[in-house]
Amino acid sequence: MYFRLNPECYLILGEHSSVIYDLIEGDVHSLNEYETQLIRNCENNVELTTNEPLLDEMKERCIGNYYTTKVFIEKLRLGSPILDYQPGQPPFIEKAFLEINNTCKLSCGFCGSRHIRRSSGCLGCNTWQEEGTPLEEEQWKEVIDGLSDLHCDSVYFTGGDLTLKWELLQQLLEYAQKKFSQTFVSINSRRFSAEVADYLEGKALPIIQVDNPAHIGTDHQFLLVTDEREEFLKQIRSSKNLTIDRLVRDASELSPDSRLISKSKIQKTNLFRFTHMKKKHPCLANSLTVSWRGEVLPCPMLRRYSLGSVKEQPLYELLRKNSEGFDKFWGMCLEKIPRCTACEFRYACNDCRALEESLTGDLNGKALCRYDVSNGIWV
Amino acid sequence: MKFETQSGTKYWFDNILGISFPLNTSLEILLTSNDVTDSLEKEAADHQRDAVFNSRFMKKIEKARQYAHQYPKEQITPEHLKRQILREGLLQLTLSVTENCNLACRYCCYSDEYPNTRTPSHKMMNFETARTAIDYYASLLEEGKRFNPQRRPSVGFYGGEPLLNFQLIKQCVSYFKETYPEIDALFTMTTNGTLLDREKCEFLMAHDFSIAISLDGPEAEHNRNRVYHDGSGTFADVIKNIRPIMDAGYKNCHAICVFDWKSDLFALQEFFNRAEVPRISFISLPNPNDGCTFYQRFSREDYEKFLKTEAKAFQSYNHQIRHSAGVDSFFDQIFGLQAGRILYSVPALIDGTSFMIPYTFTCLPGRKIYVDVDGNYHICERINHTFPICNIRTGLDFARIAKIVEDYRSHLDLCPSCKVQKLCNICYCDFAGTGEFIPSSKICKNSNHDLIKGLERAFTIAENNPSLPETVAQGYYTWLSTISTTMGD
Numbered sequence A: 001m002y003f004r005l006n007p008e009c010y011l012i013l014g015e016h017s018s019v020i021y022d023l024i025e026g027d028v029h030s031l032n033e034y035e036t037q038l039i040r041n042c043e044n045n046v047e048l049t050t051n052e053p054l055l056d057e058m059k060e061r062c063i064g065n066y067y068t069t070k071v072f073i074e075k076l077r078l079g080s081p082i083l084d085y086q087p088g089q090p091p092f093i094e095k096a097f098l099e100i101n102n103t104c105k106l107s108c109g110f111c112g113s114r115h116i117r118r119s120s121g122c123l124g125c126n127t128w129q130e131e132g133t134p135l136e137e138e139q140w141k142e143v144i145d146g147l148s149d150l151h152c153d154s155v156y157f158t159g160g161d162l163t164l165k166w167e168l169l170q171q172l173l174e175y176a177q178k179k180f181s182q183t184f185v186s187i188n189s190r191r192f193s194a195e196v197a198d199y200l201e202g203k204a205l206p207i208i209q210v211d212n213p214a215h216i217g218t219d220h221q222f223l224l225v226t227d228e229r230e231e232f233l234k235q236i237r238s239s240k241n242l243t244i245d246r247l248v249r250d251a252s253e254l255s256p257d258s259r260l261i262s263k264s265k266i267q268k269t270n271l272f273r274f275t276h277m278k279k280k281h282p283c284l285a286n287s288l289t290v291s292w293r294g295e296v297l298p299c300p301m302l303r304r305y306s307l308g309s310v311k312e313q314p315l316y317e318l319l320r321k322n323s324e325g326f327d328k329f330w331g332m333c334l335e336k337i338p339r340c341t342a343c344e345f346r347y348a349c350n351d352c353r354a355l356e357e358s359l360t361g362d363l364n365g366k367a368l369c370r371y372d373v374s375n376g377i378w379v
Numbered sequence B: 001m002k003f004e005t006q007s008g009t010k011y012w013f014d015n016i017l018g019i020s021f022p023l024n025t026s027l028e029i030l031l032t033s034n035d036v037t038d039s040l041e042k043e044a045a046d047h048q049r050d051a052v053f054n055s056r057f058m059k060k061i062e063k064a065r066q067y068a069h070q071y072p073k074e075q076i077t078p079e080h081l082k083r084q085i086l087r088e089g090l091l092q093l094t095l096s097v098t099e100n101c102n103l104a105c106r107y108c109c110y111s112d113e114y115p116n117t118r119t120p121s122h123k124m125m126n127f128e129t130a131r132t133a134i135d136y137y138a139s140l141l142e143e144g145k146r147f148n149p150q151r152r153p154s155v156g157f158y159g160g161e162p163l164l165n166f167q168l169i170k171q172c173v174s175y176f177k178e179t180y181p182e183i184d185a186l187f188t189m190t191t192n193g194t195l196l197d198r199e200k201c202e203f204l205m206a207h208d209f210s211i212a213i214s215l216d217g218p219e220a221e222h223n224r225n226r227v228y229h230d231g232s233g234t235f236a237d238v239i240k241n242i243r244p245i246m247d248a249g250y251k252n253c254h255a256i257c258v259f260d261w262k263s264d265l266f267a268l269q270e271f272f273n274r275a276e277v278p279r280i281s282f283i284s285l286p287n288p289n290d291g292c293t294f295y296q297r298f299s300r301e302d303y304e305k306f307l308k309t310e311a312k313a314f315q316s317y318n319h320q321i322r323h324s325a326g327v328d329s330f331f332d333q334i335f336g337l338q339a340g341r342i343l344y345s346v347p348a349l350i351d352g353t354s355f356m357i358p359y360t361f362t363c364l365p366g367r368k369i370y371v372d373v374d375g376n377y378h379i380c381e382r383i384n385h386t387f388p389i390c391n392i393r394t395g396l397d398f399a400r401i402a403k404i405v406e407d408y409r410s411h412l413d414l415c416p417s418c419k420v421q422k423l424c425n426i427c428y429c430d431f432a433g434t435g436e437f438i439p440s441s442k443i444c445k446n447s448n449h450d451l452i453k454g455l456e457r458a459f460t461i462a463e464n465n466p467s468l469p470e471t472v473a474q475g476y477y478t479w480l481s482t483i484s485t486t487m488g489d
């Protein structure tokens, strides 16, 4: 008798333990050392000689099944891997951040200009202590055209305080109409008014940055910038329209159960996410940022890694000439991060490269994790 | 669709997911019945554990099927098509530099065996035509670079026998390089090899040509079909002529091999494994469509004998791969790669392309541009000349292309009910009549059978060596991408 995992269930080995990814139900099942050895043998078509309750249970849960002969299990997958061997395919851009302003009269304690580390800073607004001249309206329009021709899916307009550049924002939102499937605008709650909401209606979805949980409403997307403890965050996390942007001074100050370092950072899987994570970085992939002065960055928070400037060359030229530069960030799957290479969670985990880089000073660093890969335990 | 491997294991090919999975009896009942809840009762007699597994598995399959690619149903507009061509197409400009040929190969698609295609003529392309086509291609690349900055263009020379117009090839290469130094194009050529002298070899190597040589195997095999007009074989000349290329260790030279019902597959295996013989890039039987009469020369016994040899070769391959992986031989090419294609090239579920033809495996016209000697544009070098997509005077006619795609879609009458749609590898060329497509119900008599046989073989191979199909496919396609920008289609 043989036992094999189903087409939709993948066994991913780690240094010590392993995980089964169920791409349809989304579950990520951890296996201990013994179980790992057992399933690994099964997957290698080793004949079963003993009764294994684990296998019965897996059959019951529809993860794998018994077979009387050596069968071939064709795995469920997305697309064709053969396409990947074909160079010269058009690049696919999923999201682009357009930082159309670098000024603000507010003085939030967590603003990028203060070198504060935040876990989802890219979704909020920031100003930066940078020299240079801002891009003009026409240059932004050329960027928007370029993105549209490259089939970019979503665009995030961000600043600074966009109400200080309200006219520019209006022009660009008009110009971007129908070119992308989604358009977002980041704005501080103190600048968000009924008028602003009215204007954005039907044109863009606001992401409202708040620092007081009491200001979280129900009819928009909110980004809560906070350094609250996990117990508190747990209570409010359930609201669907809320992203938590945790302030992180230092990895050691986070409580062991923080979402950023504990087992709860492991997410559900699915066909898309699994396929994506095998080759790409969870959020940097297929994304780019055009800074207020025209620099193309891998993300709004990775300020030191310029991929070129749209003042010198159009976006498509940068993508052609510096395709290696883009690939380096887009293809930074966790397998390439030394700490994660041999971790079985590498296709289900979360990662903010900007935050890790800022904490460790190393683009490939990893400070936010309490999983001991060599012993297969969360510490 | 159910099929069985040589070991007797039954599998189910799921036409929506594009994958197959092993069957047990009750699962088979579930899959063949339309109403899942109703058939659940049918298998009540089955073992409890199986019943639970099967019903859960079916629910999972249903969930997975929802990710299947949805093809656009709306009319295709010329504007949309143009944008898509600028983004995904323009991979190759192929110039047919002559319709003349110094050979009279028996299966040639321009011979009397193919009444629907053009016949050989003494026509040569002139430089003016070639230059206009090149300029137009370059202008499209310029317009298209903002849609796909990473495209790898190529310029191919085709015939007849292109070396009969070597002068034009040289002119085109220097014109292209001088006029468009910023375009990094790959040059390709398909030749019968009989006119390759040292000068030509050196020219082709100096310009990094991807050189496709028609070579059908050892002398007896090659000379059965590849002959001069007087009927004498060309093998000795071809082998002598490619020596300088092979001796130089030149990487971009490869063989295109055609075999037929008289071929000795074991002799081909021995021949193509020799170090001094170029690696095979494409292998096929002569095209049976386009009114082909070539196969009439074979008797029933010939065909049966061929099937026997083929089955024997398949057995021998399976025996071999149990012990060694990735043997990189001729049999890998015909069996291993075929398995790799079936298992890994089928775009399962959402395939990332925005393609608008739901059935068959055809390209986007404009992916390539084929220019005949008179300056007419065609979808590719394989399709007969009654489906032009315009000419050097007017450029591509996107409205006409949209109409061709619409016409093609409307002739796929059998396909919606086809149980192996996802595996289909048929394209425009196979459906081309004279100026009109032939419905799939007329063309597609045996495809189902062939595709299912392909599945049976692919799974037999994969049972014997699970990693082999992917290894072979990966090795092949990685290599192919260095000698072709269109992955050979």
Ligand code: SF4
Residues within 6 Å of the ligand: A103, A104, A105, A106, A107, A108, A110, A111, A112, A124, A125, A126, A127, A159, A160, A161, A188
């Ligand atoms: S509103 Fe945004 S840009 Fe302004 S200070 Fe606060 S974080 Fe910085």
Ligand code: SF4
Residues within 6 Å of the ligand: A334, A339, A340, A343, A344, A345, A346, A347, A349, A350, A366, A368, A369, A370, A371, A373
């Ligand atoms: S951060 Fe890396 S090592 Fe830690 S759980 Fe995630 S993938 Fe594993």
Ligand code: SF4
Residues within 6 Å of the ligand: A119, A120, A121, A122, A123, A283, A284, A299, A300, A301, A302, A351, A352, A353, A354, A355
């Ligand atoms: S690495 Fe990703 S999550 Fe982190 S700031 Fe950049 S885009 Fe946002």
Ligand code: SF4
Residues within 6 Å of the ligand: B359, B360, B412, B414, B415, B418, B419, B420, B421, B424, B425, B426, B440, B444, B447, B448
């Ligand atoms: S009916 Fe024939 S042409 Fe149509 S999808 Fe099936 S195999 Fe392909």
